[in-house]
């Protein structure tokens with residue numbers, strides 16, 4: 001495989017209003033579907049995305065994070081021209097098209113094994129994001145994406161299909177949890193046959209892990225585990241989600257049941273947490289191709305979340 005090209009795209013400035021009387025403000029936007037927002041810049045067209053890392057930054061390039069009162073609650077990128085595999089066009093979310101990348105304040109990257117890519121056409125792309133401001137100052141922030149890509153003409157590239165697993169799919173993605181350990185499962189009957197090559201999750205504070213299984217075969221595919229407490233800018237909030245990436249994390253056949261199970265262990269009840277995993281499937285009948293991923297990657301140890309919360313206002 002040739003070395004991927006690197007592109008950095010930036011979107012903004014996005015104004016995030018100051019908090020009022022201690023209640024954080026929230027900027028929600030659907031680009032370009034609502035309002036007069038400019039289109040998202042395309043990192044490449046007629047190309048394969050092989051890796052994406054996102055950030056939320058200020059004009060000077062410094063990260064915008066909780067140590068200055070700002071958090072990226074979530075970001076979802078869509079290809080409006082392509083149908084989403086787990087959400088029909090007849091639903092409000094499926095209407096927006098294929099969800100092909102997502103991240104939150106933890107800035108989960110999406111890096112595919114060499115030779116695999118998410119195909120992009122000529123665009124445009126759409127986005128949905130929520131940004132919170134806990135400070136009493138107006139903040140101007142930018143979303144940036146550092147993208148690795150290869151052109152359509154690259155020999156041997158394998159296109160993957162993004163599959164979105166969500167405890168409250170095709171809706172707001174949010175659901176309530178009690179204090180203490182809790183679990184929720186969402187199931188989807190697969191319409192596809194192939195090998196999973198990459199998967200990563202999104203949780204809120206109090207999240208332990210989200211896990212994808214093939215319930216029909218009993219195969220564990222990926223656990224994406226929340227990390228806390230090592231990066232000061234996050235102020236104790238969720239700071240990482242582990243990612244599984246290998247040329248065979250697990251397999252599925254059309255008609256088999258895939259189950260996403262999400263665990264929280266929250267110090268207080270919450271009304272609007274999320275449990276999401278985006279997994280990239282290489283559609284193929286060659287289910288024995290590739291090599292099995294190591295357990296240390298697909299099922300890392302979990303930690304108990306701290307009692308620090310930066311939730312919605």
Ligand SMILES: [Cu+2]
Pocket residue numbers: 073074104202203204274
């Ligand atoms: Cu979220």
